[in-house]
Amino acid sequence: MSYSRGTISSSDDLNFGLVLLSDDFTVVGMNQCALQIVGNQTGPLGKDLLGFHQPKTREKVRGLLQELTEPADTLQNTLVLDFLGRVLMMSMSRMTVSTAEGAASWSVIFVDVTEQTGALTNPVTGHLELKKLPVHENGNFIFLSADEVRLIQADGNYCRIFTGSKRHYLLMSLKTALEKLPGNGFFRVHKSFIVNLKHVRGIEHGDGSRLLVSFDDPAIPKVPVSCRLAPALKKALGQ
Structure with a gap:
C-alpha cells in the first residue's frame, strides 16, 4: 500500500494562512498568505467572508463555519474545503481580545x-478533484x-476511509468526497x-x-x- 507521506509537520512547502473574523464572519484581518489567495491586498477587509464564495455554496459554507465554532475536543473542528480554486485544511477557534x-x-x-x-479542476463538472486525499x-x-x-x-458530516486493514478519517461529507474523487471509478452505492x-469483487445476496x-x-x-442504484452499479461493473 502506497502513501504520500506529506504531513503538516513535514518538510513540504505548506502555506499557512490566518484570517480574523468578527462574530458575523466579517473579515477584520488577514496575513500575507491569506491575502495572496484572495488576490487583493486591501479589498477583503471589512467584507463578509461568505462573499468570497459562489452564491450557490454560501449556505453550505455558512453551515461549515457555524459547525467549526461549536466546542470540540477532537479533530472535528478541522475541515477540508475548496476556496477560490485552492484546497484548504481549515480550523477555527474563539479569539480572546483585550482591545476596546x-x-x-x-x-x-x-x-x-x-x-x-x-488538485485539478474537472473541465466537465467544474469540481476541484483530488488525486490524494488529506486524511487523519x-x-x-x-x-x-x-x-x-x-x-x-x-x-456524520465527515467520512471514514477503508484501505485494507487501515482506517482513516476524512474531514469532508460523503457528497463532497464523491465530488472531489478523480475520474469515474467511484460509485455511491448507498446513502452512506x-x-x-x-x-469491487462483486454483488451478492445478503439476508432477504x-x-x-x-x-x-x-x-x-x-x-x-x-x-434503486443496483442496476446502475451492475452496469458500471459490466454485469
Missing part, C-alpha cells in the same frame, strides 16, 4: 494543501492516493457508502432481498446496495 473594540471574535487558521493533493492518521495528516481507497463510509469500482457489495480484500466489510 474587541473586533476579532474568531481566528481561522488554514493550510494550503493544493499541491500536496494534486495517528495525530497527523497524510496524503493518501485515491487509488488505494476501497470504501468510504459517512460518519462510496466504493472504488476497481476493488438485500444486496451487498464485496471487495477484493477480505478485510473490507461488505456494504449494502440501495435497490
Whole structure:
C-alpha cells in the first residue's frame, strides 16, 4: 500500500494562512498568505467572508463555519474545503481580545494543501478533484492516493476511509468526497457508502432481498446496495 507521506509537520512547502473574523464572519484581518489567495491586498477587509464564495455554496459554507465554532475536543473542528480554486485544511477557534473594540471574535487558521493533493479542476463538472486525499492518521495528516481507497463510509458530516486493514478519517461529507474523487471509478452505492469500482469483487445476496457489495480484500466489510442504484452499479461493473 502506497502513501504520500506529506504531513503538516513535514518538510513540504505548506502555506499557512490566518484570517480574523468578527462574530458575523466579517473579515477584520488577514496575513500575507491569506491575502495572496484572495488576490487583493486591501479589498477583503471589512467584507463578509461568505462573499468570497459562489452564491450557490454560501449556505453550505455558512453551515461549515457555524459547525467549526461549536466546542470540540477532537479533530472535528478541522475541515477540508475548496476556496477560490485552492484546497484548504481549515480550523477555527474563539479569539480572546483585550482591545476596546474587541473586533476579532474568531481566528481561522488554514493550510494550503493544493499541491500536496494534486488538485485539478474537472473541465466537465467544474469540481476541484483530488488525486490524494488529506486524511487523519495517528495525530497527523497524510496524503493518501485515491487509488488505494476501497470504501468510504459517512460518519456524520465527515467520512471514514477503508484501505485494507487501515482506517482513516476524512474531514469532508460523503457528497463532497464523491465530488472531489478523480475520474469515474467511484460509485455511491448507498446513502452512506462510496466504493472504488476497481476493488469491487462483486454483488451478492445478503439476508432477504438485500444486496451487498464485496471487495477484493477480505478485510473490507461488505456494504449494502440501495435497490434503486443496483442496476446502475451492475452496469458500471459490466454485469
